[in-house]
Amino acid sequence: MPTLPINEAALREAMRDRRYWQPGHPERERYGAWVTEGWQALVAAPDQGADTVVHVRAYERRGPDGDVIQVQAHTRGAPPRPWENQPNPEWRAQIAREESDRDGGDHGYGLRGRTNLDALGRYQMTPVALRAARWRDSQNRWSARARAAGVASDADFLANPSAQEAALNDYLRDNESQMRALGVWSRIGGSVEGMRDGPVPITASGLAAAAHREGPETVRRYLAHRDQRLPIPPSVTGRGDLSKFNQVEARLRNFAATPFGGGLSR
DSSP, rough: OOOEEHOOOOOOOHSSSHHSSSSTTHHHHHHHHHHHHHHHHHSSSSSSSSTTEEEEEEEEETTTTTTEEEEEEEEEEEEOOOOHHHHHHHHHHHHHHHHHHOOOOTTTOBBBSSSTTTTBBTTBBOOHHHHHSSSSTTSSOOOOOHTTOOOOOOOOHHHHHHHHHHHHHHHHHHHHHHHTTOOOGGGGGGEEEOOSSSSOOOHHHHHHHHHHHHHHHHHHHHHHHHHOOOOOOEEEEEEEEHHHHHHHHHHHHHHTTTTOOOOOOO
């Protein structure tokens, strides 16, 4: 479950929320108990100070008056993992399972070559992806953008989870920009008839996952193929359209219900 950092300032702000002070509010008891527990956690923290942070397990549900209830219980201990501070942590966790498939240890950040001999890290970013993200230049050298993040070699990249998250952000932005230009992104909310098993929903999460695997142009070609209800492409040696379209369709389906979040477009 994702965690939220809470410090003294955040708790003081929480005390100004009407769920905390308004008599008769349906969430007053629960919310007040959480604020109290937050203060108790801060008091018990080994390092005291205004910047002391405890982490809380977060959830969202709506109370009877429509307020979103976000905090369930507090925990002290390890800080959020690198992907949990990003706009779409659930999506990143799922794409990492697809790409690096390593939940423990270094969570795949140090992995090389699971899906492709040249693929790097938790999200198995290929040279093509890193060039699209502008982390490699046209000569496949690490770019000034990468060096500014402390990456001048493959080893640097594999040892730097924060850099991998930043590179993924840049890659997601580039893929979204391309899909907007190709007319793909505007189709979010619709569906196409799949090659198998009926309609395939088109969501931001699914498009991002499919483009991460096969690239925006292949996603466009898949959608055009399904719009025309063309026959399933023939099986060929190597990676032909059948293999690529199968991957696109699978990711559109598998990621359809995964929250994608925002904050990446610019």
